Amino acid sequence: MQTVDEAELLARTKQADHIAYAELVNRYKNAVYHHCFAIVRDEDAAEDITQDTFITAYYKIHTYNPTYKLATWLFKIATNKALNHIKYNARQVAGEDDLIDAVASDRPTPHKLSEQNELHEIVERLKPQHRAVVSLYYWQGMSYQEVADTMGAPLGSVKVWMARAKAQLRKELS
Amino acid sequence: MKDTDDLLRRHPVAPKRQLSSDFTNNVIQHIEQRESGTLLKRSLREVHMKLLRLPKFALIALVILAAGTVTTAGYAAVNWLIPKITVLDISSNNDDNKREFLMDVKDCGVMVGGQTADNGKQRYEVAKDANLTDEQVFKVINNSCKYQQFSRFDPWKDNSMPGAGASNITNDPSIGTITAMDESHVTIKSKVYQDYTGPDSIPAGQPVPDFETFVTHYPKGKELTRTFTLSPQADVYADGKPVLRSELKVGDNVYFLSVAKSYDNPASFGDKYGLPTTVLHFVKTDIDPTYVQPAMMGDPSIVNAVTRIVGCQGNGQYLCVDGMKMNMPSKMVYAANVMQDLPAEYSDTFKDNKKYFRTDIDDMHAGDKYHHIEGRITKMDGTHLELRSRGKVDTFSVTLPYDAVKQFNQTAKQKLSVDDYVKVDFYQNPNEGLTTVKSTDIVGLTLLLRQLGDGTYVKY
Numbered sequence: 001m002q003t004v005d006e007a008e009l010l011a012r013t014k015q016a017d018h019i020a021y022a023e024l025v026n027r028y029k030n031a032v033y034h035h036c037f038a039i040v041r042d043e044d045a046a047e048d049i050t051q052d053t054f055i056t057a058y059y060k061i062h063t064y065n066p067t068y069k070l071a072t073w074l075f076k077i078a079t080n081k082a083l084n085h086i087k088y089n090a091r092q093v094a095g096e097d098d099l100i101d102a103v104a105s106d107r108p109t110p111h112k113l114s115e116q117n118e119l120h121e122i123v124e125r126l127k128p129q130h131r132a133v134v135s136l137y138y139w140q141g142m143s144y145q146e147v148a149d150t151m152g153a154p155l156g157s158v159k160v161w162m163a164r165a166k167a168q169l170r171k172e173l174s
Numbered sequence: 175m176k177d178t179d180d181l182l183r184r185h186p187v188a189p190k191r192q193l194s195s196d197f198t199n200n201v202i203q204h205i206e207q208r209e210s211g212t213l214l215k216r217s218l219r220e221v222h223m224k225l226l227r228l229p230k231f232a233l234i235a236l237v238i239l240a241a242g243t244v245t246t247a248g249y250a251a252v253n254w255l256i257p258k259i260t261v262l263d264i265s266s267n268n269d270d271n272k273r274e275f276l277m278d279v280k281d282c283g284v285m286v287g288g289q290t291a292d293n294g295k296q297r298y299e300v301a302k303d304a305n306l307t308d309e310q311v312f313k314v315i316n317n318s319c320k321y322q323q324f325s326r327f328d329p330w331k332d333n334s335m336p337g338a339g340a341s342n343i344t345n346d347p348s349i350g351t352i353t354a355m356d357e358s359h360v361t362i363k364s365k366v367y368q369d370y371t372g373p374d375s376i377p378a379g380q381p382v383p384d385f386e387t388f389v390t391h392y393p394k395g396k397e398l399t400r401t402f403t404l405s406p407q408a409d410v411y412a413d414g415k416p417v418l419r420s421e422l423k424v425g426d427n428v429y430f431l432s433v434a435k436s437y438d439n440p441a442s443f444g445d446k447y448g449l450p451t452t453v454l455h456f457v458k459t460d461i462d463p464t465y466v467q468p469a470m471m472g473d474p475s476i477v478n479a480v481t482r483i484v485g486c487q488g489n490g491q492y493l494c495v496d497g498m499k500m501n502m503p504s505k506m507v508y509a510a511n512v513m514q515d516l517p518a519e520y521s522d523t524f525k526d527n528k529k530y531f532r533t534d535i536d537d538m539h540a541g542d543k544y545h546h547i548e549g550r551i552t553k554m555d556g557t558h559l560e561l562r563s564r565g566k567v568d569t570f571s572v573t574l575p576y577d578a579v580k581q582f583n584q585t586a587k588q589k590l591s592v593d594d595y596v597k598v599d600f601y602q603n604p605n606e607g608l609t610t611v612k613s614t615d616i617v618g619l620t621l622l623l624r625q626l627g628d629g630t631y632v633k634y
Contacts, residue, residue: 008544012487015496018202019509019599019618023536025198026511037189047193054201065332116185123187138179139186152340169178 006070013061025054028071031140032078038135039082041124049085053078068149075140076150079132086128122172130165133158202506249334249407249454254326254414255281257319262295264308269493269564270550270595272299274483275311282319292319297483299495301624301634304479313465314480320459321349321466323414324429327455335454336405337433345433346450349463352426353399360453361401362430365463402432403452412458422456429457475627478503481634485565488545489608493565494597495548495622495634503631504597507590508578508619510535535617539601545608548597548622551590554579557613561596568609572598575613588621588633595622595634 006027012020032053037046056077057064064073123131129151136147144162148155194200258280268274275298282292300311324347337343350364410422422428432450466472478497486494547570553560557574583589590596599618600611622634 016504018205018504018506019511019620021205022198022202022506022509023511025201029193029197033193034186034188038187041187043189043191046189047197050193051197051201051204055204058201058205062328063332119181119185120187134182135187138182166178169182173178173181 007066010061010064010066010070013058021058024070028074029054031071032074035075035132035135035140036078036082038123038139039079039128039132040085045085046082049078049081052081056081069146071140072142072146072150075136075142076152079136079150080152083128083132118173119169122169125172126165126168130161130168133161134165137162198511202509206505249330249409251409251416252326252330252411252455253416254323256414257282257316257323259312259316259319261308261312268299269567270299272302273311274299275308275315277315279315279319282322298480299483301479301481304475306476306479310465310476311480313462314477317461317465318477320461321429324457327431331431335433337435343433343435344450345431345454347429347431349427349429349459349461349466352422352424352428354401355404355422355424358404359401360404361399362428362453363397363399364430366396366398400450402450405452405454408454408456410456410458417458422458426458427460427462429459429461431455473627474625474629478625483564486546486548488543488602489547491566492547492563492568494546503623503625505586505588505621505623506618507582507586507596507621508574508616510575510617535601538614539603542601542603544617545600545602546597547600548595551592551594551596554590554592556580561598570598570609570611572600572611572616572619573613574616574619578619586621588623588631590621596620597622 006024009020009024013024029050033046033050036049036053037043040046040049053074057074060077064070123134126134132151133147136142136150137144142150144155144158148158151158153161259282260278261275262278263276265274265276277296277298279292279294279296282296298311298315300306306314327347331345332338335343335345346366348362348364348366350362352360353363354361408419409416410419411417412421430453432453434450434452464473465476481495481497483493484496486492547561547563549561549563549570551559551561552569557577559572559574559579561570561572562568563570579590597618597620598611598616599620600615601617602608602615606612623631624634625631
């Protein structure tokens with residue numbers, strides 16, 4: 001049970017109360033970290049992005065619109081940062097699309113992998129944007145509308161991305 | 175065929191390694207360091223080197239497509255009330271030995287996001303060594319009230335501003351003086367509101383220069399004379415209402431809201447680069463930026479010397495202090511919800527690899543009240559300290575779960591000692607005395623600080 005409600009913690013954070021903000025960080029850090037990892041697939045990078053997400057959120061706390069869930073806002077910041085991270089690192093190697101396509105085509109089809117490993121290998125080959133949508137919907141328990149709010153994209157686009165992600169999963173699993 | 179929905183739900187992708195135990199502490203330390211200005215000391219060269227690794231983004235001026243007239247028929251109008259502040263009393267020596275101002279305030283402060291403006295009697299106190307005249311103190315309070323009214327623009331910035339909601343559109347609210355203007359451009363001398371990196375200038379009517387060639391670092395607080403594109407729809411306000419643009423003149427002091435397309439600097443998470451290029455709103459104002467929070471615009475030695483006295487949270491009969499806007503600098507000595515290193519002499523009682531972290535503090539106190547209390551330390555001995563509250567004067571007995579003060583003092587610049595001004599966050603069991611804070615009740619112990627004009631901090 002959480003005896004200090006989120007609204008109070010937010011109000012105190014806006015008054016630069018670090019202890020209140022630490023409590024908010026504790027409440028959301030693992031979920032944000034797991035989501036970042038689902039996108040970037042690198043634990044160190046995911047932790048850096050998670051840390052950066054909470055630092056950015058602290059300084060932008062006055063821009064948070066309380067009509068949305070705090071989690072949606074935090075995941076929006078985290079998703080942007082994680083996708084930017086991938087874009088930047090992809091550019092360092094080749095071009096973003098080149099890298100993603102190369103990853104998708106060069107990997108051997110997994111054999112004799114456990115069901116979970118097989119699934120995770122395929123998820124890793126999804127486009128980062130599709131991985132983000134899958135993570136938010138399936139693993140963070142968001143609705144499609146919340147995913148759209150988080151991604152800053154129209155609901156229709158989110159549904160298209162999800163359909164493409166699932167189509168790729170079905171194709172590679174079959 | 176396998177059911178992908180079922181597979182995805184059953185097998186979330188998860189990291190094998192959990193977040194480091196110091197994660198929350200690192201976040202808070204980073205924030206504290208940034209607030210203390212240490213991160214602003216990054217060299218210009220470092221910024222240049224990082225930018226040279228970036229792809230060639232050009233700074234793209236925000237294009238405002240709407241062709242409005244040079245009247246008030248621009249963006250959706252925002253109206254607000256002008257605060258009125260009256261001095262009722264000035265006492266030279268309050269219960270914390272400070273000069274105190276009793277003011278009658280009307281329509282002071284923010285009125286958005288469910289918050290209400292301050293009305294009625296308010297108390298403010300002045301740091302002993304600040305050397306401010308009564309008139310200067312009045313200016314700080316008056317200007318703070320007026321400046322906070324500009325938060326009226328926040329919902330508009332979030333929802334209706336061109337590009338609102340896009341992560342790469344940032345706004346920059348500042349106060350400055352118009353030095354030149356024509357139909358399509360305005361030149362304003364002002365301080366930079368937040369850190370930016372961008373071209374030195376964008377010549378009027380010229381393509382945006384190459385980012386890598388023209389890059390310059392503008393730290394917040396730096397005074398610049400910048401020429402902005404004037405949005406055709408830009409509104410002009412005076413006295414809380416829209417007025418004709420023709421009322422805006424060279425020499426006017428204005429609060430102005432400008433926007434820019436900005437980019438996350440991938441080489442340094444959290445940094446932005448880009449420069450505000452287009453002005454969207456003007457408010458004619460008599461506010462002198464020297465006396466305005468946030469302190470990056472004003473003079474910290476002046477604006478941080480004045481604090482508001484308010485009832486403590488959950489303890490209205492006791493008094494606490496509050497920054498004039500949001501900057502009440504502090505240093506965390508102990509926090510139950512942040513992983514901390516334990517002193518060497520502690521062994522098995524609390525430790526997890528010599529760390530202390532109460533994950534159960536909220537659960538333990540389900541139904542208990544959450545309080546703040548502030549005051550000066552009167553006694554300190556190991557894990558036990560006493561402080562004298564303000565307002566209703568009581569002696570609070572506080573017990574820490576380990577010697578967090580000793581641990582804090584090993585590394586802190588400002589060591590905690592008797593007579594320091596601290597804030598204590600704690601839970602209270604209704605069946606126990608309020609003035610006894612047990613080691614299982616305390617959520618946090620914070621040393622309150624004040625920022626000086628040179629960016630350094632002293633104890634409050």
